[in-house]
Amino acid sequence: MGDILVSWINRLAVACIIVAAAVPVRAESPQPAADLTRLPLAALISQSEELGLPTKFLRDLPSDFVTVTFEDLHRWGAEYHPEEHHMILNRALSFNQAAGSLRPLTKMTTSEVGNLYHELYHAYMDYLETKPPDPSTDGGRLLAATQELQKCRYAEVKITPVLQRRTSTEVRYLSEREAWETQHETWGVFVQWAIWTKLELIASRGKPGLVTEGWLKRLKKADHDSILVGYYEPEDPHERKLAQKRYLAPAYRISPQEIHTIMVLLFGEPSDAADRAATAAQPASPKNAAVLPTCKQ
Numbered sequence: 001m002g003d004i005l006v007s008w009i010n011r012l013a014v015a016c017i018i019v020a021a022a023v024p025v026r027a028e029s030p031q032p033a034a035d036l037t038r039l040p041l042a043a044l045i046s047q048s049e050e051l052g053l054p055t056k057f058l059r060d061l062p063s064d065f066v067t068v069t070f071e072d073l074h075r076w077g078a079e080y081h082p083e084e085h086h087m088i089l090n091r092a093l094s095f096n097q098a099a100g101s102l103r104p105l106t107k108m109t110t111s112e113v114g115n116l117y118h119e120l121y122h123a124y125m126d127y128l129e130t131k132p133p134d135p136s137t138d139g140g141r142l143l144a145a146t147q148e149l150q151k152c153r154y155a156e157v158k159i160t161p162v163l164q165r166r167t168s169t170e171v172r173y174l175s176e177r178e179a180w181e182t183q184h185e186t187w188g189v190f191v192q193w194a195i196w197t198k199l200e201l202i203a204s205r206g207k208p209g210l211v212t213e214g215w216l217k218r219l220k221k222a223d224h225d226s227i228l229v230g231y232y233e234p235e236d237p238h239e240r241k242l243a244q245k246r247y248l249a250p251a252y253r254i255s256p257q258e259i260h261t262i263m264v265l266l267f268g269e270p271s272d273a274a275d276r277a278a279t280a281a282q283p284a285s286p287k288n289a290a291v292l293p294t295c296k297q
């Protein structure tokens with residue numbers, strides 16, 4: 001594995017955990033925080049625009065839907081709790097590290113902004129799942145796409161038991177919750193990567209739109225290296241003793257079709273830009289293609 005791959009996978013390993021109520025991932029539930037604060041959405045949107053980042057889904061999110069608290073997180077970089085619509089971010093993302101309010105995006109590192117977008121994506125999906133919109137809207141189509149993928153692509157997957165030995169894989173039949181988590185994290189990983197990469201390309205900062213030649217070139221490499229893979233926390237206690245997180249095998253990395261859906265329906269990129277992204281994520285040889293959804297009725 002190349003250095004970039006190792007460093008990206010290490011980054012993912014501390015990226016995020018999305019905690020559904022049924023799974024006792026943490027021994028204790030999060031403390032009711034005294035310093036609960038609303039997500040400063042209006043400020044986030046204007047700062048995102050300043051950096052040339054997508055804002056479509058942020059505009060769709062009601063400002064009173066999510067609360068944020070800051071904690072000294074060691075195990076994961078961030079947590080999202082859908083039942084309480086609650087985002088827990090690392091204290092480093094707060095203003096003066098005082099755990100009071102969110103630091104402006106323009107003062108964060110590229111990794112921090114990527115991590116924050118990953119959590120904002122979880123918050124938006126939580127909103128769509130809590131209040132399903134009309135199926136004909138972009139939000140409704142996005143929700144339907146994720147639900148189909150949970151049933152048809154992420155219910156039966158292959159994992160890499162040892163992250164460093166990616167050719168050695170095992171089949172797993174995921175529970176509904178595990179498949180839900182795997183789809184959410186796969187997409188969260190892509191969202192995080194897309195935003196981080198845009199900001200790493202200094203020349204494109206401040207300009208609207210994600211898709212540039214440089215971004216496409218990096219997407220092609222990311223797909224080739226199969227770094228855009230999701231993960232889940234196994235429900236089976238025995239398996240959880242072996243591994244806190246299971247990472248999907250390269251064939252189960254995000255597919256070009258899923259990238260296209262995210263680009264259009266979540267980010268609001270023009271469809272020709274989404275086409276170019278999907279093409280860049282198409283491997284040269286069909287035998288290396290990502291596994292496509294198959295629905296077993």
Ligand SMILES: [Zn+2]
Binds near residue numbers: 015016017018184185
């Ligand atoms: Zn996540």
